[in-house]
Amino acid sequence: MHVNASPGPSAPGTTQLADPLAIGRVSRIIRVDDRSERVPKDKWYKDGLNFTCTQCGNCCSGDPGYVWATEAEVAKVAQYIGHPDPRLDQRYLRRHGGKFSFVEKEGGDCVFLKRENGKTYCGIYPVRPLQCRTWPFWDELLGSRSAWDSAARRCPGMNRGEHYGFVRIEELRVQRTW
DSSP states (O other), X not given: OOOOEEEOSSSTTOEEESOGGGGTSSOOEEOSSSOOOOXXXXXTTTTOEEEOOOOOOGGGSSSOOOOEEOHHHHHHHHHHTXXXXXXXXXXXXXXXXXXXXXXXXXXXXXXXXXXXXXXXXXXXXXXXXXXXXXXTOOHHHHSOHHHHHHHHTTOXXXXXXXXXXXXXXXXXXXXXXX
């Protein structure tokens, strides 16, 4: 289930999460303007999580999968890589079920993952799609501590670096546009 953030009925600058089930079975208002938090007791990450991208490329490679992109995101990528129009061809993009996903290279790397001189980096980092921008704060990883820990075994940036409080994690988790 996805939660959409919508302006709440209270003070300006306050965001109310539209689906109370997603934040602890009781409707709560999370004040985003001053970051005061009423955190549900049943969220295992209620004290926040640490993450800093190390640009290892592990989240951009491996088993086959999908990196979803909207038409607007595809247009941003096309412009960024100097493509002549706002669409990308089959070298970069595939359609699946009416949606767009980036192509994978042989071996499972995202088509935009670069490996040069022992370094790994995203070739479209400034315009990467929302799915990439919100890693690792995805519903499936936040669903349980064991799911998070399983992903952290492949991602050296998880459980290290910058601290994200509960409200920021929820903002990223429910974000639908950038």
